[in-house]
Amino acid sequence: xxxxxxxxxxxxxxxxxxxxxxxxxxxxxxxxxxxxxxxxxxxxxxxxxxxxxxxxxxxxxxxxxxxxxxxxxxxxxxxxxxxxxxxxxxxxxxxxxxxxxxxxxxxxxxxxxxxxxxxxxxxxxxxxxxxxxxxxxxxxxxxxxxxxxxxxxxxxxxxxxxxxxxxxxxxxxxxxxxxxxxxxxxxxxxxxxxx
Amino acid sequence: xxxxxxxxxxxxxxxxxxxxxxxxxxxxxxxxxxxxxxxxxxxxxxxxxxxxxxxxxxxxxxxxxxxxxxxxxxxxxxxxxxxxxxxxxxxxxxxxxxxxxxxxxxxxxxxxxxxxxxxxxxxxxxxxxxxxxxxxx
Numbered sequence: 001x002x003x004x005x006x007x008x009x010x011x012x013x014x015x016x017x018x019x020x021x022x023x024x025x026x027x028x029x030x031x032x033x034x035x036x037x038x039x040x041x042x043x044x045x046x047x048x049x050x051x052x053x054x055x056x057x058x059x060x061x062x063x064x065x066x067x068x069x070x071x072x073x074x075x076x077x078x079x080x081x082x083x084x085x086x087x088x089x090x091x092x093x094x095x096x097x098x099x100x101x102x103x104x105x106x107x108x109x110x111x112x113x114x115x116x117x118x119x120x121x122x123x124x125x126x127x128x129x130x131x132x133x134x135x136x137x138x139x140x141x142x143x144x145x146x147x148x149x150x151x152x153x154x155x156x157x158x159x160x161x162x163x164x165x166x167x168x169x170x171x172x173x174x175x176x177x178x179x180x181x182x183x184x185x186x187x188x189x190x191x192x193x194x195x
Numbered sequence: 196x197x198x199x200x201x202x203x204x205x206x207x208x209x210x211x212x213x214x215x216x217x218x219x220x221x222x223x224x225x226x227x228x229x230x231x232x233x234x235x236x237x238x239x240x241x242x243x244x245x246x247x248x249x250x251x252x253x254x255x256x257x258x259x260x261x262x263x264x265x266x267x268x269x270x271x272x273x274x275x276x277x278x279x280x281x282x283x284x285x286x287x288x289x290x291x292x293x294x295x296x297x298x299x300x301x302x303x304x305x306x307x308x309x310x311x312x313x314x315x316x317x318x319x320x321x322x323x324x325x326x327x328x329x330x331x332x
Contacts (some may be wrong), residue, residue: 030296044295052312061255
């Protein structure tokens, strides 16, 4: 009887012990989908596809043949029902394109910091004025990259179908023409079990 | 007796679960020599997927590109994932963390061409890796 009680207590301790701390493991970046929402692996695939498509485009190839064009990014517009950090997506595409060494980028989002640093160099008296950087010398973007995310949700009984479409464009500032565009479609279906 | 049977069943279950492998079909292509070598790391996938052809070219911006034709050898739909990694002349993978597994839904007996563009002018060889969808966690 005593032995049986001991085993029961040991089992009880084992099971209660399991529930106290969550088991955390490192996961693969390209894991299987967990929900019908946009997940990190969808962002990674979209970024890779967009960067490859832009690099492989014949017209863009002509532009990058003899020089590295200067680009800027305009954060993508989120027209979907989901909350997605759209700036992060365009930032990732920019990272890929810079690593390909075919393009150069300017960043308008840090222009305020640029001015502040130049002002400090000019006014604080710490910097050798022959070496100080003065405003008005930065490169000008010839083109900019932007895009949008839209979605369609369909529900029928226990099935939820979620369709997403990423669209990206590269626009020439001087001519106003769209030089390149591509789309990435993602479709996910969730089938809720009956019980 | 019952406990022994239960233990044996549990052991078999654990062993069977351990058999799930993330290995798949790999194809190494060399743009300098135009050669390609196929590695079959998963016998299940080996019987379900074939590499039919490989073509090499360069995109207008000068980066290498590889096109690989894959054919399903089974009637049913296959849910696969593929990844094309690029290596420099020294055999080192370029930008390893940024290469992603992409989804590939292959209909029965159908063929599909997957394309990879090098992520750097230094990339000279590529490696296609195909795995079954359930190998990803």
